[in-house]
Amino acid sequence: MSKKVLVVDDDPDVRSFVVTVLEENQYMPLTAQDGIEGFEMIEKERPDLVILDVLMPRGSGIRLYRQLKTNENLKKIPVIMFTGIALRSFLKSQKALDEFKGGEVPEPDIYLEKPVTPEELVAAIKKKLD
Amino acid sequence: MDMNIEIGEIMEIKKLLFVTKFEELCYDALNSLLALRNAALEHVIFLNVIERDKVAMKRGSGYLKEEEVKLKETANIRFIDWAENLFEMGMEVGAYIEVSSLIPEILKVVKKEAPDLIVIGRSHKGPLEQLYAGSDVSELMRRTEVPILVFKHMMEDNIVPEKLFKRPLFATNWSDTGKKTIEYIKGFKNVIGEIHIMHVVKESTLKSPNAHEVQKVRKVERKRLDDLCDELEDMGINARPHVYVGDPQKEIEKAAKGYQASMIILGSSEKAAILERWTGSISKNIADKSAFPCLLIPGKKNI
Numbered sequence: 001m002s003k004k005v006l007v008v009d010d011d012p013d014v015r016s017f018v019v020t021v022l023e024e025n026q027y028m029p030l031t032a033q034d035g036i037e038g039f040e041m042i043e044k045e046r047p048d049l050v051i052l053d054v055l056m057p058r059g060s061g062i063r064l065y066r067q068l069k070t071n072e073n074l075k076k077i078p079v080i081m082f083t084g085i086a087l088r089s090f091l092k093s094q095k096a097l098d099e100f101k102g103g104e105v106p107e108p109d110i111y112l113e114k115p116v117t118p119e120e121l122v123a124a125i126k127k128k129l130d
Numbered sequence: 131m132d133m134n135i136e137i138g139e140i141m142e143i144k145k146l147l148f149v150t151k152f153e154e155l156c157y158d159a160l161n162s163l164l165a166l167r168n169a170a171l172e173h174v175i176f177l178n179v180i181e182r183d184k185v186a187m188k189r190g191s192g193y194l195k196e197e198e199v200k201l202k203e204t205a206n207i208r209f210i211d212w213a214e215n216l217f218e219m220g221m222e223v224g225a226y227i228e229v230s231s232l233i234p235e236i237l238k239v240v241k242k243e244a245p246d247l248i249v250i251g252r253s254h255k256g257p258l259e260q261l262y263a264g265s266d267v268s269e270l271m272r273r274t275e276v277p278i279l280v281f282k283h284m285m286e287d288n289i290v291p292e293k294l295f296k297r298p299l300f301a302t303n304w305s306d307t308g309k310k311t312i313e314y315i316k317g318f319k320n321v322i323g324e325i326h327i328m329h330v331v332k333e334s335t336l337k338s339p340n341a342h343e344v345q346k347v348r349k350v351e352r353k354r355l356d357d358l359c360d361e362l363e364d365m366g367i368n369a370r371p372h373v374y375v376g377d378p379q380k381e382i383e384k385a386a387k388g389y390q391a392s393m394i395i396l397g398s399s400e401k402a403a404i405l406e407r408w409t410g411s412i413s414k415n416i417a418d419k420s421a422f423p424c425l426l427i428p429g430k431k432n433i
Contacts, residue, residue, distance in 0.1 A: 034224075055213050057175065057224040058242060062217060084206070089214035096220030 002028040003129050004045060008038035008064065009053040009082070014114075018051055018082070021118045027125065035059025039067055042074060049128055054083040054090065062093050069105040078128045080110045082121075087111045142170035142317045147245035147276075149177045149236055152205070157212055159281050162294040163249065164219075168320045173222040175243050176212065177236065178205040180229045202227050233269045240276055249279045268414050271398055271428050277314060279393075280417045280424045294423060296323040299391035301330065301382045304354065307397030307429040312358065314427055315395065316365055324368040326389045327355055330378040348373050378412050379419075386422050393423040 005027045007018045015031050022029040030045055032038035036059040042050065050068070054061035061083060069075050081090065091107065098104050110124045143166050150156070160174070185198040205227045213223040224243070228235050236248065250267065267280050295318055302308040315325065329351050355371030362369040372389075374381040386394050398413035417424045 054217075055210060055223060055225050057226055057239075060217075060222055060224060063222055084210045085214055085217065089217050093217035093220060096218065100220045 002026055003048040004028045004030055005049045005051060005125065005129075006030040006032060006038065006041055006045065006047040007051045008032045008035065008041075008056070008061065009051075010034055010056040011053070014053070014082075017118075018121065021121050022125070024118075025122055025125070027129070035061060035064040038064050042068065042077065046074075047077065049125065050077055050079045051082050051125075052079055054081065054085040062090065062097075065108065066094070066097060066105055070103060078109045080112060080124050080128065081108045082112045082114065082116070084114045086113065141246065141314045143246040144170045145173040145175065145243065145245045146171065146247040146249055147175045147177060147236070147239060147243060149179070149232075149248065149250045151178065151251065152208060157215075159249070159251075160212065162292055163279075165293065165295050165321050166318075167219070167221070169318055171221075173224070174216055175239065175245060176209045176223070176225040177239050178209070178225075178227045179232045179235045180205070180227070182229060182231065185229055198229055202229075232266055233273065236270060237273060240274060245276060247277050247279060248274070249281065251281050267417050267426070271414070271426060275428050275430065277428070278426045280426065282421060282423065293323070294392050295321040296392045297326065297390060298322060298393050298395050298425070299326045299328065299382070299386050299389060299422075300395040301328050301378070301385075302355075302358070303329070303378075303397070305397060305429075307427060310429075311395060311397040311427040312362075315362070315367070319365050319367050322367050324370065325362065326370050326372060326385065326391065327358060327362075328372040328374055328382065328385050329355060330374045330376065330381045332378065333376060344375065348375070379415050382412070382416060383420055386420065391422055393425055394420060395425045395427070397427045398429060 005022050007015050007022070007029060008031075009015050009018070010033050015033070019029040019031065030041060030047060032041045034056045038050070038052070039059070041047075052061045052065060061081065065079060065081070068077060068079065083090075090111065094105055109128055112120065112124055146163065146166070148160055148163075164171070180198065180201050184201065185194045206225075209225045209227070213225065216223045226235075226239055236250075240248065248270065250270065267278065270278055300311065300315060302311070315322070331347055331351060335347075351373045352371060355373065359369035359371050372385060374385060382394060382396075385391070394416060396413040396416060398411065413424075413426055417426055
């Protein structure tokens with residue numbers, strides 16, 4: 001059975017690019033266009049992997065990542081961050097939230113800064129799923 | 131979001147919508163708002179609306195898809211840069227870049243995101259266009275109950291106060307919207323340095339022009355202002371009362387200059403919104419003409 005991969009990104013062109021890459025590599029793509037829809041989808045579908053943008057309306061990837069990694073039932077789902085936001089800023093944001101909200105969340109499994117080639121994306125997905 | 135604030139209910143700004151075309155509202159304007167983090171601000175939404183005529187179909191060239199992509203990517207790169215700064219502070223950030231018309235798009239995002247404040251630059255339209263078409267700001271005032279902070283066109287004045295909440299001037303006319311505005315101001319209690327509160331007695335309301343009559347009116351209004359200042363000071367907000375007599379628009383502008391206000395805060399009634407196309411309301415005129423940033427609190431309306 002194909003593994004389910006959820007793509008959370010507000011840009012339809014990016015969703016389309018990732019979905020195509022996933023389908024060509026026999027994965028089952030699911031999509032959500034913001035952090036709120038993404039979390040609902042994760043709870044409902046329990047994907048094997050999440051590919052997550054950061055800067056999105058209605059709930060950023062930073063919030064969704066934190067929601068995932070602090071949820072006992074969901075925190076083991078691997079996440080590939082796929083974004084224009086620099087890793088340095090992402091890590092600083094998590095550090096600021098750790099201090100502000102308490103707790104500590106782990107760094108993402110893989111952090112890809114846009115743009116990437118289909119080959120780079122496939123390699124990252126395979127690394128987590130195969 | 132329910133913007134029908136009851137009197138006595140403090141309104142906090144947790145989420146703000148920052149509408150920018152980049153040339154009139156940039157990061158320094160946003161930066162001046164970050165003092166609101168000491169109040170309750172935790173979420174900033176960026177909106178850039180690419181007006182349709184910039185990418186519209188033209189004879190011989192068709193829809194300018196490449197231009198749309200270029201404009202969207204340019205805006206995206208700018209937002210990413212701003213968002214990184216805010217994310218690093220531990221804030222939540224979102225962004226919309228849409229090809230649309232400005233006001234309908236703002237209203238759409240307001241519905242989706244329920245912000246507590248809309249921040250917008252002043253329209254570039256000339257006075258004649260504003261009279262017939264309505265400026266962006268007055269159009270927005272008519273159609274939303276969310277407070278609006280209007281920044282001025284940077285090219286004209288080139289001032290963005292570093293500390294927007296350091297010394298605001300609130301002009302009250304004792305209307306219901308004025309009362310709602312006070313509840314809104316209370317939400318800034320950890321941010322405001324000192325607030326100047328003024329009431330302008332219109333010359334036309336003075337029954338007789340003699341000095342005794344003027345002093346009598348002044349005394350009554352001053353007492354009301356003192357009570358209001360006491361109420362705010364009980365909450366930890368430093369407040370100073372002022373009574374002026376004359377044309378409200380001119381006197382508010384005069385007071386703002388005199389006290390070196392960091393912004394002007396005004397309520398705007400629904401009645402004023404209806405009448406303003408014909409007569410020009412005080413809040414509209416100040417928002418359009420003043421050199422100071424203006425925080426406008428719309429009145430209750432049936433949207």
